[in-house]
Structure formats: structure tokens, C-alpha cells
Amino acid sequence: MTTKATEVRDIILNLLARGDLVVGDRLPAESALVEKYGVSRTTVREGLSSLVHEGVLQRKRGAGTYVQLSQKRTSRNCIAALVPSLNGIHGVYDDILESIEKSCYNDKFSLIVGSVYNDPEKATQYLNRYSRDHVAGVLFAPVIIPDYVATNLRLMAQIERFGIPFVIIDSPMDSTNQGRFTFVGSNNYGGSKKLMKHIISSGRQRIAYIRFYPGVASSDQRYQAYIYQLEENSIAIDESLIKILRFGESIQELGIMETRELLQANPRPDAILCTNDFVAKNCILELQKQGFRVPDDIAVAGFDDLDFSEYLTPSLTTVRQPVRQIGKLATEILMAKINKSIDYERQLFLECEIVIRESA
Numbered sequence: 001m002t003t004k005a006t007e008v009r010d011i012i013l014n015l016l017a018r019g020d021l022v023v024g025d026r027l028p029a030e031s032a033l034v035e036k037y038g039v040s041r042t043t044v045r046e047g048l049s050s051l052v053h054e055g056v057l058q059r060k061r062g063a064g065t066y067v068q069l070s071q072k073r074t075s076r077n078c079i080a081a082l083v084p085s086l087n088g089i090h091g092v093y094d095d096i097l098e099s100i101e102k103s104c105y106n107d108k109f110s111l112i113v114g115s116v117y118n119d120p121e122k123a124t125q126y127l128n129r130y131s132r133d134h135v136a137g138v139l140f141a142p143v144i145i146p147d148y149v150a151t152n153l154r155l156m157a158q159i160e161r162f163g164i165p166f167v168i169i170d171s172p173m174d175s176t177n178q179g180r181f182t183f184v185g186s187n188n189y190g191g192s193k194k195l196m197k198h199i200i201s202s203g204r205q206r207i208a209y210i211r212f213y214p215g216v217a218s219s220d221q222r223y224q225a226y227i228y229q230l231e232e233n234s235i236a237i238d239e240s241l242i243k244i245l246r247f248g249e250s251i252q253e254l255g256i257m258e259t260r261e262l263l264q265a266n267p268r269p270d271a272i273l274c275t276n277d278f279v280a281k282n283c284i285l286e287l288q289k290q291g292f293r294v295p296d297d298i299a300v301a302g303f304d305d306l307d308f309s310e311y312l313t314p315s316l317t318t319v320r321q322p323v324r325q326i327g328k329l330a331t332e333i334l335m336a337k338i339n340k341s342i343d344y345e346r347q348l349f350l351e352c353e354i355v356i357r358e359s360a
Contacts, residue, residue, distance in 0.1 A: 004039050004040075004043045004047075005043050005046035005047040005050070006047065006050075006128075007037075007039075007047070007128075007161070008033070008037060008039060008043060008044055008046075008047030008048070009047040009048075009050050009051055010128065010131040010132055010162060011037065011047075011131070011161060011162055011163065012027070012047070012048070012051060012056075012057075013051075013056070013131070013132065013134065014131050014134055014162050014163050014164060015163055016056070016067065016134075020163070021067050022067060023067050023068065024066065024067060025066065025067045026063075026064050026065070026066050027048070027057070027064065027065045027066070027067070029064065030044050030045065030048075037161065048065055052065070055068060056068060077108060077109050077110060077136065078109060078110040078111070078112060078133075078135050078136060079104060079109055079110075079111060079112075079135055079136050079137045079138065079139065079331075079334060079338075080111075080112045080113070080114060080126075080130045080135045080137075080138050080139070081097060081100055081111060081112070081113045081114070081138070081139040081140075081141075081169075082113075082114045082116060082123060082126055082127070082138060082139070082140050082141060083096075083097070083113065083114070083115055083116070083141045083170075084115075084116050084117065084118040084123075084141055084142070084143045084144055085115040085116070085117055091276070091277075091278065091304060091306055092170065092304055092306070092321055092323050093141070093170075095323040095324055095327070096169065096170070096323045096324070096326055096327040097111075097113060097327065098324070098327070099323070099324040099325075099326070099327025099328050099331075100139060100327040100328075100330070100331050102328075103327065103328050103331035103332065103335075104331060107331075107335055109136070109335075112135070114126035114130075116143060118143045118144050118145055119143070120143055120145070120151045120154075120155065123143055123155050124155065124158065127155065127158050127159060127162070128158075130162075130164065131162040131164065135164065136164075136165070136338045137164060137165040137166060137167075137334045137335075137337065137338045138159055138164055138165070138166040138167075138334075139166070139167055139169050139330055139331065139334060140155070140156065140159065140166050140167070140168050140169065141168070141169050141170040141171065142155075142168065142170070142171050142173070142217075143155070144171070144212065144213075144216055145213070145247070146213040146214075146215065146247055147215075148174075148213065148215040148216045148217070149173065149174050149177070149215055152173065153173070153177065156168075156181060165334060165337035165338050166181075166182075166334070166337075167182045167183070167184060167330045167333050167334045167337070168181050168182065168183040168184075168185075169183070169184055169185055169326060169327075169330045170185050170186075170218065170326070171185065171216065171217050171218035171219075172185060172217045172218070172347065172349075173217060174215070174217055174220075178217075178347060179345065179347065180345065181345055182333060182337070182345045182346055182347070183346075183347045183348065184326050184329050184330035184333065184348045184350070185218070185326055185348070185349065185350070186218070186321040186322065186326065186349065186350055186351075186352050187349040187350060187351050187352055188218045188219075188221035188222045188225075188303075188349075188352075189221040189222070189224060189225045190225070190349075190351060190352060191222070191225075191303065191319040191321070191351075191352030191353075191354070192221070192222040192223075192224075192225035192226060192273075192303065192319065193225040193228065193229060194319070194352070194354040195273065195301055195303070195317075195318075195319050195354055196225060196226055196229035196230075196273070197229060198301075198317070198354060198356060198360070199271050199273065199299065199301060199360055200229060200233050200235070202299065202360070204270045204271040204299060205235060205270065206238070206241065206265075206267060206268065206269045206270045206271070207226075207230070207235070207241070207269065207270070207271045207272075207273060208241035208242070208243070208262045208265075208269035208271065208272045208273070209223065209226050209241065209242050209243070209272070209273045209274075209275075210243045210244075210245065210255050210258045210259070210262075210272065210273070210274045210275060210279050210283065211223045211242070211243070211244055211245065211275045212244075212245055212275050212276075213244060213245065213247060214244065219275050222275060222303060223275075226273060238265075240265045241262065241265060241269055243258035243261055243262060244258075245258065245275070245279070246258075251278050252282070253282070254278050254279050254282055255274060255278075255279035255280070255282040255283045255286075256282050256283075256286050258279075258283075259272065259282070259283045259286040259287065260286065260290075263287075263290065263292075268298070269298060270297075270298060270299065271295075271298060271299040271300070271301070271360060272298060272299070272300050272301075273301050274300065274301065274302045274303070275303060276302060276303050276304050276306075277302035277303065277304045277305065277306040277308070277309050277316060277318055278302075278306070279302065280300055280301065280302030280303075280309075280316055280318065280359075281302070281308065281309075281312060281316070283300050284300050284312060284314075284316070284359065287300070294314055294359055295314065295358070295359055295360050299317075299359060299360035300316070300317075300359045300360060301316070301317045301318060301359065301360040302316050302317075302318040302319075303318055303319045303321075304318060304319070304320075304321060305318045305319065305320035305321070305355050306318075309355075309357070310357065312359070314357070314358030314359045315357035315358045315359065316357055316358075316359050317354075317355065317356050317357045317358070317359045317360035318354075318355050318357075319352045319353070319354055319355070320352060320353045320354075320355050321350075321352055322350045322351070322352065322353075325350055326350060329348060329350075333346070333348075
């Protein structure tokens with residue numbers, strides 16, 4: 001079980017692993033540690049006492065606490081990737097992780113992967129483990145839940161508290177916090193904008209949208225492009241054509257109820273944009289089940305260009321993310337942070353490509 005005292009202990013061990021503390025160094029006063037880490041003096045004492053007991057630290061009466069032994073167990077040539085797998089079915093992360101692993105291998109680093117299934121508590125436990133194992137850095141894909149901002153800010157504060165370099169991948173933070181952290185991912189807004197232009201150019205006017213929970217940054221960016229293109233083309237925004245996915249649905253259920261609800265609109269939509277390809281696949285299957293032809297009656301488009309997209313009937317029009325480039329650049333930047341060759345935060349939004357197939 002993780003306690004505040006063990007967190008203090010893990011912070012000190014991580015500083016040792018990174019070389020920020022070495023044998024003979026004097027630790028800051030207890031009062032300074034209390035202020036820096038926001039814990040009680042008792043908590044600090046308990047955390048330090050455990051390291052004194054292990055022989056890592058030594059207390060000298062009247063002089064303070066000193067590093068006695070360098071921490072032997074270290075993973076300084078290992079980085080960790082934390083991703084929110086979607087109920088065990090991989091999406092964009094397969095290719096991202098393959099690219100990360102290749103970059104790590106080339107740089108003589110090992111890669112360990114934690115799949116958290118969008119469970120913040122599991123993410124917390126993984127991060128505690130990474131701190132205890134003294135990984136050199138973390139590539140962090142935010143968990144996708146309704147309380148997106150607060151939850152992921154808490155997880156990133158945990159990484160910062162441990163002093164581990166990290167880079168966010170796939171979905172950024174909200175606009176207020178975006179500049180605080182290094183991020184590498186797709187230009188979701190630009191990709192969605194290209195897709196909307198294609199849909200509108202085909203003559204569709206009743207364009208519906210199935211989106212993830214408000215507050216999830218990548219989803220918000222895709223949705224904002226949808227709204228912008230409607231306004232840009234003087235198409236009225238109809239709230240009855242905008243649906244939010246239900247939290248907790250399985251991959252097999254994502255978008256089905258929302259598609260059924262959209263079919264109750266009067267008049268019905270003539271196109272449905274979906275926040276990702278999983279939703280688009282279920283949308284097509286539900287439309288066909290109810291006797292609608294895709295795209296003759298209703299066009300459908302997704303986002304991600306997952307492997308199954310081109311094999312659907314009809315094949316799926318979607319947006320392809322530069323996932324391999326995301327993995328490569330994110331790893332390169334993390335290595336630079338580990339080596340301390342950069343000391344500032346940056347945000348890279350890579351351009352997406354529209355893939356036009358049969359569904360829209």
C-alpha cells in the first residue's frame with residue numbers, strides 16, 4: 001500500500017538513481033522537505049527513517065542526514081510507456097509503441113509498457129512502481145475519462161513529484177494547461193477540419209457528430225473543427241445531431257445507442273462523423289442492421305485509420321494519424337530531457353491525412 005511516507009522515500013531514491021544526490025551529499029532540512037512536497041514533518045521523518053534503516057542514508061547528530069550508499073537497484077537505461085488501452089483492444093497505440101520500442105533499441109534503452117484500461121488508480125500504481133524501479137523517463141498517454149483534466153493533472157503531478165522526466169503523447173491537456181508540459185501528438189483539429197470539408201463538399205447538410213466526453217482534449221479539438229466548419233459554411237448547428245458517448249461502454253457497444261438516437265431526429269442526418277474508428281464501425285453496422293445504406297442514405301466517417309477500417313463494407317473514410325512519427329519524436333525528446341540537453345517544454349502537433357474510401 002502506498003503512503004505519503006513511501007512517496008517521500010521513492011522521491012529520494014529517484015534522486016539517487018538520477019545522480020541528483022550522490023554519496024556524501026547532505027539532504028535538505030526536514031522543514032524544507034515538508035514545504036517542497038506538501039507533507040507533514042512526521043511523514044518526512046518516516047520516509048527518511050526507512051532509508052536510514054536500509055543503510056541508504058545516515059543521520060549525523062547535530063549535522064543532518066547524509067547519503068551513505070548510492071542506490072544499487074536502478075533502471076537508468078529503461079523508459080516506461082503508460083497507455084490507456086481500450087478494453088484490451090488496441091487502437092493507435094500498437095504502432096506508437098512499436099515506433100517507441102525501435103527508438104529505444106537504437107539508443108540502447110529498454111522499454112516497459114503499462115496498460116491502464118483508463119483506470120486512474122491503476123495508473124497511480126504503475127507510476128509508483130516506475131519510481132521505485134528508477135526508470136529514466138516516462139511516455140504518458142492520458143487516461144480517457146469524463147474527469148479528464150483533473151485526473152491527468154494529478155497523475156502528472158505525481159510524475160513531477162518523483163522527479164522523472166516525461167513526455168505526454170496522443171492527447172494533450174486542455175488549453176489552460178497545455179503549455180506546462182511537453183506533448184507530441186496529432187493535429188486533431190486540422191485532421192477533423194479536412195474531413196468536414198470533404199463531407200460538406202459531397203453535398204451533405206444534416207451532419208451529425210458522435211463525440212467523446214467533453215474535456216478530453218483530443219476529442220474536443222476534433223469536435224471544435226466540426227462546429228467551425230458548420231459555421232464557416234452557414235450550416236445551422238442542430239443540438240439533436242450531437243451525441244456524447246456513454247461512459248463505461250465496451251468497444252463493442254461504443255456508438256450504437258447514439259446512432260439509434262440520431263435516427264430518431266426529424267429530419268434524419270445524411271452524414272455521421274464519429275470521434276474514432278471504433279465508433280464509426282459500430283455506427284455502420286447499426287445503420288445496416290436498421291436497413292440504411294452507407295453512404296447512399298447516410299455517410300459515415302471515423303478518425304484514426306485503424307487496421308480494420310479499409311476492410312469494412314463499405315470501407316471507412318477516416319483520418320490517418322502519423323502514429324509512428326509521434327512515437328519516434330516523443331522518444332527522441334524524452335531522451336533529450338533525460339540527458340538534460342533541453343530544459344524547456346514544447347508542444348508538437350503533427351499533421352494528419354484524410355483517407356477517402358467508400359463510406360463517405
